[in-house]
Amino acid sequence: MMNIAVAQSGGPTCAINASLVGVFRESLKVSDIDAIFGSVNGIEGIINNHLVDLKSMILSNNDMELLRQTPSTVLGSCRYKLPDWKDDEAVYQKIVENLRQRNIGAFFYIGGNDSMDTVNKLSEYFRTIDFDVKVIGIPKTIDNDLCITDHTPGFGSAAKYVATTMHEITRDSIVYSIPSVTIVEIMGRHAGWLTASSAVLHAMGETAPHLIYVPEVKFSLENFLSDVRQEMSKHKAVIVAVSEGIEVPEGVQSGVVDNFGHKYLSGIGKYLEEIVRNEIGCKVRSIELNVMQRCSAHISSRTDIDEAEAIGAAGVRLAIKGETGKVMVFKRKHDMPYTIVIESADASCIANQEKLLPSEYINSNGNNIRSFALDYFMPLIQGDLSLIKENGIPKHFAIHESVLK
């Protein structure tokens, strides 16, 4: 008999709790697994010995359904960067001590490419000291920028939110008789996947978004203004989708850098709004989709949530087979009918890597997405959850804040 631990890390998505359900539900089926510990605030919970007994918290299938429809990370999150063990072994020794004390035989880390760095470092250290704890990474990120996997859990729900909301913003934008420009700022530090997904509106017969700017294309203010002017000659209300990560002149981004060396970005939409107001002089507004694009679980993609649970469960099966240092990945077999299989890859191949939008998805002007790319996005946004409601709004599963302190 052994126990296991699971943790959630990085920026919230709508699918991280579904992957937790996947790990939990699959572990219940394994007779060798006894306690299922949740680590509070990602790997920090293991380091600080702050673990909770999930079996005493997730009590029923109904609780699991609630978790599947609850956005963000029910166990909290962190952005802790594990040092190289050769530089600072103390923290690794603490982890080993705490895992050993709890008789934990496998650790599942749900997170983005930073978390996969943790999976890689931990599993390598455990191999080095011959400590038999399996470490498996379960991918998640709305940015969809993980290598090897076809897509990441969390991305489909975010893309569905972006497409649905862009559709609604389009309706909102065309009501007045005067020409206007609406700039919608979408998350994505370096990869334009989520911004590009707004192009699924084109399959609805919409001309919007008329312009789509992703970080993969070098941004030029001159070209931008000329693009906007050209679209204004064709459409009364021009809708622009722009990634937060496009390169604009220095000083626009706040420039604060997080523990992983990421810059906090904000204000690109507002910045372009000012440019359009000053240079073109028309009615213009900017809209930041903000955290809603990563936490709007009321409009999750069922495909995404089901897959997020399935890939968590597959992680447990892989650990039981004795593998470690692996990250679970999706392989797409067909777009239509949409078919995927779950495989695994070495964490070392995924950690700290970014997968950018393929250049062939982007049109020759660098300001929109080619229609064939919609075959990639479309299957990921399909289906709805049957939401459990209370007082007219979706109910959430939440652990009391005193437990998470």
Next chain:
Amino acid sequence: MMNIAVAQSGGPTCAINASLVGVFRESLKVSDIDAIFGSVNGIEGIINNHLVDLKSMILSNNDMELLRQTPSTVLGSCRYKLPDWKDDEAVYQKIVENLRQRNIGAFFYIGGNDSMDTVNKLSEYFRTIDFDVKVIGIPKTIDNDLCITDHTPGFGSAAKYVATTMHEITRDSIVYSIPSVTIVEIMGRHAGWLTASSAVLHAMGETAPHLIYVPEVKFSLENFLSDVRQEMSKHKAVIVAVSEGIEVPEGVQSGVVDNFGHKYLSGIGKYLEEIVRNEIGCKVRSIELNVMQRCSAHISSRTDIDEAEAIGAAGVRLAIKGETGKVMVFKRKHDMPYTIVIESADASCIANQEKLLPSEYINSNGNNIRSFALDYFMPLIQGDLSLIKENGIPKHFAIHESVLK
């Protein structure tokens, strides 16, 4: 036999097209009504003789269902302020000429308190010149600030969006181990109804929003900072709901004034974010719910949409009875079981008036909403539409932009 005309005005909501369906569907039942004209861009369409034949556009029950789930104003909108007829009769003469030419016997104007000003002025002018065209106002506004009526169509869907999204933002905010403040800016120039509706989360057992600031209470930066500090001593993640319309020091609001004398507001959330960062120094972010709170039809309240259709239909019945210069209103009979009836009021009593949040809804500290007020909000956010989808996202009814030009 006569024809009728219908127009939509003011800021978009999720329910304006449902009221259009109400007018349309009810008119189909009246044997005396022949053509049903849609006026493009509110009253401007009547002035400029830009009318479309709705029977040739709304072809089926399916089209009406699509309209019910389509946000914003399918016929466009305007913010045109009708002058006093004694100052400028020419525009009134143009309206009369165009209505007469099309044999229009009744005009239905779906809009907010500005539009009810138009209803009032037009009906008075028509009476003065003895021109027999009935003018009926159908209320709408997410601000819920119309007098006499218990609430306005569009408010319930906006309130449901705000509550659902605040719930999700709450989940998003509590993931990190460090203390944080999240400030959510909600629409409402002078009335705090929509901001106050975020308190329905308290009925879900949430402590968030921990602080709610509405324009009805004089805002003090000192009190705000002391409130935030106090809540931070109790909660790791403090969630603040703030109306865009609270009074802050001069220079924060852009100060641009629209045709009706309204100031365009923006940036209050951002402003308070900076204040908290500088004065308290903790992790802080601000989120503007922006136009999503008025156009997120994917999460409309079914109660709201059904009522919006019903009140449009009731307007037609009133005009057929020979009344004019009236605005349709809801009277609430019970909170539980929720029961309303539709009546009418003189447009002169509603035009240019604002109904503010009752002071008894606000707690004695002026920084939250009392729990008994939830009985008012709760029935308005109940129920969902069975959405018609295409490619995984809700389908919209749209008139080609060339028709609306």
